[in-house]
Amino acid sequence: MSILILAEHDNASIKGATLNTVAAAKAIGGDITVLVAGEGCGAAAEAAAKIEGVGKVLCADNAAYGHQLAENVSLLVAELGKDYGYILAPATTNGKNTLPRAAALLDVAQISEIISVESADTFKRPIYAGNVIATVQSSDAIKVITVRATAFDAVAAEGGSASVEAVASAHDAGNSSYVREEVAKSDRPDLTAASVVVSGGRGMQNGDNFAMLYSLADKLGAAVGASRAAVDAGFVPNDMQVGQTGKIVAPGLYIAVGISGAIQHLAGMKDSKVIVAINKDEDAPIFQVADYGLVADLFDAVPELDSSL
Amino acid sequence: MKVLVAVKRVVDYNVKVRPKSDGTGVDLNNVKMAINPFCEIAIEEAVRLKEKGVVTEIVAVSIGAKVCQEQIRTALALGADRGILVETDVEVQPLAIAKLLKAVVEKEEPKMVILGKQAIDGDNNQTGQMLAALTGMSQGTFASEVVVEGDSVTVTREVDTGSQVVKLALPAVVTTDLRLNEPRYASLPNIMKAKKKPLDTMTPEDLGVDVTPRVTTLKVEPPAERQAGIKVADVAELVDKLKNEAKVI
Numbered sequence: 001m002s003i004l005i006l007a008e009h010d011n012a013s014i015k016g017a018t019l020n021t022v023a024a025a026k027a028i029g030g031d032i033t034v035l036v037a038g039e040g041c042g043a044a045a046e047a048a049a050k051i052e053g054v055g056k057v058l059c060a061d062n063a064a065y066g067h068q069l070a071e072n073v074s075l076l077v078a079e080l081g082k083d084y085g086y087i088l089a090p091a092t093t094n095g096k097n098t099l100p101r102a103a104a105l106l107d108v109a110q111i112s113e114i115i116s117v118e119s120a121d122t123f124k125r126p127i128y129a130g131n132v133i134a135t136v137q138s139s140d141a142i143k144v145i146t147v148r149a150t151a152f153d154a155v156a157a158e159g160g161s162a163s164v165e166a167v168a169s170a171h172d173a174g175n176s177s178y179v180r181e182e183v184a185k186s187d188r189p190d191l192t193a194a195s196v197v198v199s200g201g202r203g204m205q206n207g208d209n210f211a212m213l214y215s216l217a218d219k220l221g222a223a224v225g226a227s228r229a230a231v232d233a234g235f236v237p238n239d240m241q242v243g244q245t246g247k248i249v250a251p252g253l254y255i256a257v258g259i260s261g262a263i264q265h266l267a268g269m270k271d272s273k274v275i276v277a278i279n280k281d282e283d284a285p286i287f288q289v290a291d292y293g294l295v296a297d298l299f300d301a302v303p304e305l306d307s308s309l
Numbered sequence: 310m311k312v313l314v315a316v317k318r319v320v321d322y323n324v325k326v327r328p329k330s331d332g333t334g335v336d337l338n339n340v341k342m343a344i345n346p347f348c349e350i351a352i353e354e355a356v357r358l359k360e361k362g363v364v365t366e367i368v369a370v371s372i373g374a375k376v377c378q379e380q381i382r383t384a385l386a387l388g389a390d391r392g393i394l395v396e397t398d399v400e401v402q403p404l405a406i407a408k409l410l411k412a413v414v415e416k417e418e419p420k421m422v423i424l425g426k427q428a429i430d431g432d433n434n435q436t437g438q439m440l441a442a443l444t445g446m447s448q449g450t451f452a453s454e455v456v457v458e459g460d461s462v463t464v465t466r467e468v469d470t471g472s473q474v475v476k477l478a479l480p481a482v483v484t485t486d487l488r489l490n491e492p493r494y495a496s497l498p499n500i501m502k503a504k505k506k507p508l509d510t511m512t513p514e515d516l517g518v519d520v521t522p523r524v525t526t527l528k529v530e531p532p533a534e535r536q537a538g539i540k541v542a543d544v545a546e547l548v549d550k551l552k553n554e555a556k557v558i
Binding site: 067069070071074092093094096097098099100101102103104105107108109110111112113122126127128129130131132133134135136137138139140173174175176177178179180181182183184192196220228231232237238239244245247252253263264270273274275276282287289290291292293294295296301304305308309 | 320322323325326327328335402403404407426427429430431432433434435436438439440441442443445446447448450451453463466467468469470471472473474475476477478481486487488523524525526527528529530531532535536538539540541543544545547548550551555557558
């Protein structure tokens with residue numbers, strides 16, 4: 001069966017989540033085609049052609065696909081996707097925005113955020129904030145799927161030599177337009193791809209105190225995350241939120257500081273390899289999932305940890 | 310303008326659900342049910358738009374068993390003007406829900422449809438986008454701010470890298486993110502008044518929609534258990550364990 005993957009990219013390069021999605025496609029098996037839709041996205045298409053396991057790259061370079069508005073890109077995906085057995089995208093905000101729209105245009109269901117491929121039509125996915133794992137089987141002719149990146153090991157970004165084909169078709173639904181974007185700047189690793197994540201919660205008390213976590217994160221080469229409580233309180237921006245409705249992470253080491261461990265937060269980090277919790281409440285639910293728990297005041301423990309590294 | 314708000318009855322977000330031991334489903338006996346938190350935010354946004362004079366009528370719609378009336382009554386108590394229940398005992402999946410909502414949209418002709426970004430039971434995050442596709446409407450997903458100006462709506466969206474602002478022609482579909490607003494509580498007098506507000510009931514057959522599931526759940530199971538951890542006495546022991554036992558730093 002042939003597989004079409006909608007690439008996550010920024011016109012210049014391919015984002016890491018695409019590599020995990022290619023891994024899921026390899027688990028399904030079949031010829032893999034990557035679609036790069038954007039404006040001035042030639043460099044991203046060249047990068048996609050180098051991904052291990054990719055057979056072909058379709059480059060849809062058109063003003064209508066600038067900023068990858070769902071109204072336009074979904075029409076393109078639905079048009080091209082008719083000829084494929086599977087349409088995949090990473091479960092990023094972009095994939096989640098566009099793919100269900102394309103699925104409905106093709107009159108097929110979507111299976112969201114798969115964590116494993118059991119067979120050609122059967123997949124596992126978490127429901128109820130990750131408290132239940134469902135094994136689901138699709139009866140649709142075209143299987144439209146988003147992939148939870150942390151559940152699949154990324155394939156190599158280099159080593160492939162796919163051909164790049166230009167796609168001429170331009171779809172402009174004409175009912176939406178891009179106004180502006182505010183990108184949160186950070187020199188630290190990307191939260192969803194980092195091997196170490198340090199997260200702060202309500203216990204941090206204010207945004208200034210996050211400086212302690214930034215210092216610790218810099219020593220560990222870590223990304224910094226947050227609980228919903230910390231975001232809602234305005235300590236840090238929302239793109240740092242880890243949880244059921246924020247980002248899903250699964251680093252080698254996750255350090256939760258001043259986070260109680262609500263169901264919704266655990267949904268975003270409990271697949272981390274090693275979890276450390278620093279909390280002064282010894283009954284906090286976070287200790288039930290932590291490999292190493294330290295019952296202590298974070299304002300003493302974090303600086304001490306920082307200076308001992 | 311008229312606004313349609315979709316609400317879903319789900320397990321209360323504080324309940325930790327468990328799969329049944331035979332793996333056939335999730336144990337929902339005697340579990341507290343509520344409006345999906347994102348749907349509450351959707352109702353709140355519609356009510357705020359009405360209070361600003363932008364919206365004239367709010368119609369709350371829910372799809373499911375007869376008991377979903379409770380959630381529609383809650384929406385009415387929060388400020389919706391009337392309710393529609395599409396009653397079915399079949400397990401309706403996002404594509405079928407989107408088709409049913411499309412049929413309701415064709416009857417009601419709202420200028421905007423507001424939904425939650427995802428339901429906390431299925432965690433699908435599909436219905437709003439699918440409804441937008443089927444109706445040909447524009448879509449503003451994961452909204453943290455909604456401003457209606459004339460024939461368009463400007464939506465600030467929460468995206469992976471920060472936030473993005475898009476301008477959409479009306480009619481449009483908007484799905485709510487957590488930070489769009491803080492939902493209000495229903496007051497007792499409003500709960501009493503809500504009992505008198507109109508609530509129509511229809512069926513998928515009335516709307517001419519086939520709701521046969523496309524995806525079959527073969528099995529549900531609990532996630533892999535984590536091995537019990539240990540408590541360390543101090544920072545020195547923590548660093549030692551991370552270096553020498555877990556070997557992660």
